[in-house]
Amino acid sequence: MTNQATSSGLSGVAEAARQAPGRGLPPVHLWNPAHCGDIDILIRADGTWMHEGSPIGRTELVRLFSTVLRKDPDGYHLVTPVEKLKIGVEDLPFRATTVRASEDGLSFTTDVGDEVTAGPDHPIVVETDPATGEPAPRVHVRADLWARIARPVFYELVERAEVVDGRLAVRSGDAVFALGPEGAGLE
Missing domain, CATH: 3.10.540.10 (duf1285 like domain)
Structure with missing residues (x-):
C-alpha cells in the first residue's frame, strides 16, 4: 500500500x-x-x-x-x-493479563480492555506443544478472536485447579475446563 x-x-x-x-x-x-x-x-x-x-x-x-x-x-x-x-x-490477537474469581466464575481482562467470564460461550482451551510439552492456554473473547492466557495468569489458574478425572481443571460458573494432566509439571 x-x-x-x-x-x-x-x-x-x-x-x-x-x-x-x-x-x-x-x-x-x-x-x-x-x-x-x-x-x-x-x-x-x-x-x-x-x-x-x-x-x-x-x-x-x-x-x-x-x-x-x-x-x-x-x-x-x-x-x-x-x-x-x-x-x-504472530500468535493470537489478545493477551489475558488478569483473572479474577467471583461467584459468576473466572473473569479475564485482556490487554486491550475486554472482559470475559469463562463458561460455555467463552471456553478456556489448553493445547500442548508436542515437541516441548509446553502448555498454550487461551480463552475465547468474541467471534473468532481469542486471548493467549499470560503465564502468570495461567499459574494462578493452576493454583486454583483441582483434579477431575486425572486432569487438573478449573471451574467457572457451571463449566469445567481441563488445564492438563495431573503431574505434568503444571502443579
Missing part, C-alpha cells in the same frame, strides 16, 4: 472504531466491504501492536483498532463499513 492509502486506511479504521466507546462493540460481523489490501500492522506474540515496524504507543488507539478486528478464513482484518485491511498476527 502507498503511504497515502495507509494513512487513509488508518484514519478510516480509527474513525469507525471511535464510534464504539460507550455503545458496545461495532457490528463488524455485519460489515462486508471490499478487501482494500494489506496494512503494515502486526500484533506480535507478546501483544505489542506494531505499525510500519514501530510499536503503536497510544493504548487508546490500540483499543480502538481492537474493536474493529475480525478474523476471516484468510486471516485477521481491521474492518469498517467501507474498508477491509489485512493485518498480521
